[in-house]
Amino acid sequence: MSRMLVLTETDLRPILRLDTSAVDCVEAAFAALATKPVAMPPILRLDIPEHRGEVDVKTAYVPGLDGFAIKISPGFFDNPLLGLPSLNGLIVLLSTHTGLVDALFLDNGYLTDVRTAAAGAVAARHLSRPDSSVAAILGAGVQARLQLEALTLVRPIREARIWARDPAKAAATADDLSAHLGFPVAAMAAPEAALRGADIVVTTTPSERPVLEAAWLEPGQHVTAMGADSEHKNEIDPAAFTRVTYIADRLSQTRRLGELHHAIAAGIVSEDKNFAELGEVIAGTRPGRVRPDEITLADLTGTGVQDTAIANLALARARAAGAGRAIDTKAAAGDIA
Amino acid sequence: MSRMLVLTETDLRPILRLDTSAVDCVEAAFAALATKPVAMPPILRLDIPEHRGEVDVKTAYVPGLDGFAIKISPGFFDNPLLGLPSLNGLIVLLSTHTGLVDALFLDNGYLTDVRTAAAGAVAARHLSRPDSSVAAILGAGVQARLQLEALTLVRPIREARIWARDPAKAAATADDLSAHLGFPVAAMAAPEAALRGADIVVTTTPSERPVLEAAWLEPGQHVTAMGADSEHKNEIDPAAFTRVTYIADRLSQTRRLGELHHAIAAGIVSEDKNFAELGEVIAGTRPGRVRPDEITLADLTGTGVQDTAIANLALARARAAGAGRAIDTKAAAGDIA
Numbered sequence: 001m002s003r004m005l006v007l008t009e010t011d012l013r014p015i016l017r018l019d020t021s022a023v024d025c026v027e028a029a030f031a032a033l034a035t036k037p038v039a040m041p042p043i044l045r046l047d048i049p050e051h052r053g054e055v056d057v058k059t060a061y062v063p064g065l066d067g068f069a070i071k072i073s074p075g076f077f078d079n080p081l082l083g084l085p086s087l088n089g090l091i092v093l094l095s096t097h098t099g100l101v102d103a104l105f106l107d108n109g110y111l112t113d114v115r116t117a118a119a120g121a122v123a124a125r126h127l128s129r130p131d132s133s134v135a136a137i138l139g140a141g142v143q144a145r146l147q148l149e150a151l152t153l154v155r156p157i158r159e160a161r162i163w164a165r166d167p168a169k170a171a172a173t174a175d176d177l178s179a180h181l182g183f184p185v186a187a188m189a190a191p192e193a194a195l196r197g198a199d200i201v202v203t204t205t206p207s208e209r210p211v212l213e214a215a216w217l218e219p220g221q222h223v224t225a226m227g228a229d230s231e232h233k234n235e236i237d238p239a240a241f242t243r244v245t246y247i248a249d250r251l252s253q254t255r256r257l258g259e260l261h262h263a264i265a266a267g268i269v270s271e272d273k274n275f276a277e278l279g280e281v282i283a284g285t286r287p288g289r290v291r292p293d294e295i296t297l298a299d300l301t302g303t304g305v306q307d308t309a310i311a312n313l314a315l316a317r318a319r320a321a322g323a324g325r326a327i328d329t330k331a332a333a334g335d336i337a
Numbered sequence: 338m339s340r341m342l343v344l345t346e347t348d349l350r351p352i353l354r355l356d357t358s359a360v361d362c363v364e365a366a367f368a369a370l371a372t373k374p375v376a377m378p379p380i381l382r383l384d385i386p387e388h389r390g391e392v393d394v395k396t397a398y399v400p401g402l403d404g405f406a407i408k409i410s411p412g413f414f415d416n417p418l419l420g421l422p423s424l425n426g427l428i429v430l431l432s433t434h435t436g437l438v439d440a441l442f443l444d445n446g447y448l449t450d451v452r453t454a455a456a457g458a459v460a461a462r463h464l465s466r467p468d469s470s471v472a473a474i475l476g477a478g479v480q481a482r483l484q485l486e487a488l489t490l491v492r493p494i495r496e497a498r499i500w501a502r503d504p505a506k507a508a509a510t511a512d513d514l515s516a517h518l519g520f521p522v523a524a525m526a527a528p529e530a531a532l533r534g535a536d537i538v539v540t541t542t543p544s545e546r547p548v549l550e551a552a553w554l555e556p557g558q559h560v561t562a563m564g565a566d567s568e569h570k571n572e573i574d575p576a577a578f579t580r581v582t583y584i585a586d587r588l589s590q591t592r593r594l595g596e597l598h599h600a601i602a603a604g605i606v607s608e609d610k611n612f613a614e615l616g617e618v619i620a621g622t623r624p625g626r627v628r629p630d631e632i633t634l635a636d637l638t639g640t641g642v643q644d645t646a647i648a649n650l651a652l653a654r655a656r657a658a659g660a661g662r663a664i665d666t667k668a669a670a671g672d673i674a
Contacts, residue, residue: 004446008666044381046396046405052619053436057394057407066385070394070409072429074436084435092409098421099390099411104441104668108339113534152592325670329345333662 005103005315007324011108015317018114018146020153022313026118027125027282029309032062033250034279040250040304052077054230060304067093067102069304069311073112084110093311103315103324115310116302117146119249119278120224123298125154125198125290126281127247128222132199133158138191138211138235139204140164140173143226147202148177148185160185161194165205192216203235205229214239219293225259226300233257236297238266244297246275247288258299342440342652344661346447352654355451355483357490359650363455364619366646369399370587371616377587389414391567395473397641402440404430406648410449412643422446430648440652452647453639454483456586456615457561460635461537462491462617464584464625465559469536470495475528475548475572477501477510480563484539485514485522497522498531501592502542507655529553540564540572551576556630562596565636572596573634575603581634583612584625586671595636 016022032038044057047215053076061068073089089112091105105111123130132155137144140162151157160177162185164170170187177183195201195216201223205211212223214237223244227235241263248254255261255271263269276286278298283331289296318324327333343657353359369375381394390413398405410426417423426449428442442448461469469492474481477499488494499522501507507524515522521628525531532538532553538560542548549560559595560581564572578600585591592598592608600606613623626633657660664670 002346003444006664006670008664008665008668008670009339010669015437039383039385041381041383044396045379046376046378046398047576048376048398048405048433050400051436053433054430055396055407055436057381057396059381059392059394061383061385063387068385070392072407072431076434076436079435082435082438088437090429090438092427094392094409094411095389096385097388097413098419099388099392099413100415100421100425101427101443106341106438106664106670108666168380193646295594327343327345327443329445330347331345332347333345 002330003326003328004101005318005324006106006327007103007318008106009108009270011323012107012110012314015321015323016111016114016314018117018149021139021326022114022310023118023121023150023153025313026104026115026294026306027122029062029305030122030279031282033305034277034283034285036063038062038305045064051064058304058307060308061096062305062308065308065312066096066121067308067312067315068096069093069307071112071307073109091307091311093315105311105314109316111310113231115306116226117142117150119300119306120147120202120226121150121154123224123278123300124151124222127296127298128155129220129292131156131220134198135160136194136198136201137162137204138194138201139227140166140169140287141204142246143204144173146228147204149181151200152181155200159260161188161198163188163191163194171277205235206233207235209234210237211235212240212301213237214243217243218296219295222296224298224300228258229301230257231261238263241268244295245289247281247296247298248277248302249276250303251275251277253301253303254299258301260299339667340663340665341438341654342661343443343664344440344655345443346445348660349444349447349651352658353448353451353651355454355486359451359647360455360458360487360490362646362650363452363643364459366399366642367459367616367621369616370642371614371620371622373400375399375642395641397645398433399642399645402649403433404644404645404649404652405433406430406644408449408644410446428644428648430652440655442648442651448647448651450479450483452643453480453563454487456637456643457484457539457563458487460490460561460615460637461488461559463615464633464635465492465537466557466629468493469559471535472497473535473538474499474541475530475531475538476564477503478541479509484541484563486518488537489518492537495520498525498535500525500528500531510612520614528541542572543570544572545569546571546611547574548572549577550574551580554580554632556632559633561635561637565595566571566638567594568598571599575600575605577634578605579630582626584618584633585612585614586637587640588612588614590638590640591636597636598615601632627662
């Protein structure tokens, strides 16, 4: 009753990887958003401008899952000057029946990396053409790698291109991914070149100005924009909204924090336009792609249901593997529980 | 860098008790609210009505403190049927410089108990008459005990009365407190009798209807209402607002969640009335009690700055005592860090 399971990043990495079951679990969470009385309050946000810091707290209750996650995600952007990562965080999983803490995932953001990449796979599975084989990734960070890997789980990818502001980083990432995934991954000098002939495009940058111009889009492409998760971030040229079928992860959130926010600000779409959400497309209650030559755009800002889904999966895996350590809050932390 | 200190309730109880330094630390936090650019976002609230559950997440950044707390407070009101406590929770303390987790307090709400009682002492220190010697407590739960104990830290209390809906519980609490505090504590059959001649009144019930009638108030009394922390809770007769000098812990919050909320709803005070906050009284920028025969009412709904203050104190105490256990998130949780 007063016991909880504690797992570190090191405990979690071997038992929960980006694989089809992670994708399926995030897909089910999105479907629940459209079909069940999910409770997902707005993100709690704290800013600490003195240290270029920010913290987001996300949560969601999904009926039918035993636990609900509360995720604490700090981003402190001067940390690299101190030799520390900018992004960190942990997830607390509480019982939906008692509110007691079932598990603490001291994951430094690892589960977020996995569930974010899994959401990219879910978007591609439901919005890209089934025969999509060429991927373009803008950005060369952790998500750039994971998003490409995620695409290979759902589409027959046989070639990829990477563009990033830092050409050396793009080249290194392309080399790594080529070796890891077993198909050619080329670093490109310009984003436009990366997009040409691509079936699926994923933008994974922290950019505050568009990195993808509307004119570059080609019929039949699917674009997943997953970099923007706050008011000032913007990867997609607002003019693209005149050419695409737009799908939000959570419309109330993308209106404030996503690419949609900038299209509304630019006066290109109206604020009250009732776009479909990814969960509705999965559940079949709203259409996604209806024609092969359509251009689709998935705007992923990150939702609490993804955290709740991946945290439940992580606890199931941990129990099955006997991983982690039980702590009894009614005993000293140093005692083995 | 990837290490954090983990303390359980059992670790925390001996090193952080309700004492003058806890009161001073919470007092300083309230003063900071009035004098420093504190960042305290609105509470994140998730409701799970199927299980009569709710979770509040509170946070506050106080310039000058090394850490900021994020507190997760679940309340699941069917838990007693399962032999479990209704209230639980934990506090995460993050570095204000890097956002890294410095400490995890798996306290099951213990630090909240202490900081809430300490706030009662702070209110009494600044709003009650200095010669206050008779206390009345409405309610007989954990806070009833702690609030009376807290008053003894700041005022020369020599007698107390307790009233609660359950007379047996009131009697047992009165007996315990009398033995523990060394002065007479009597259980009273009616709240009105408890108030008669009292200098300080503390209401600590989860009531949804007033337990304190306006007509019972006597000149010179100070009342601290600390039971209400959500829209539907209400301890003080709204008519009391015509007789009292009202002080909020956080005005934007008591307008929504406190006794003030019900006085506004009853049309007795206007929504935009700019009442003083406790921190302003402490800082001396707004008056509190100005006459001995004045009746003061402190409306305490609980604030993130209290959590941040007590969590910083707890970490300092833990380090000084060598208490708790370090966990390295880059190692397995089972390994001694």
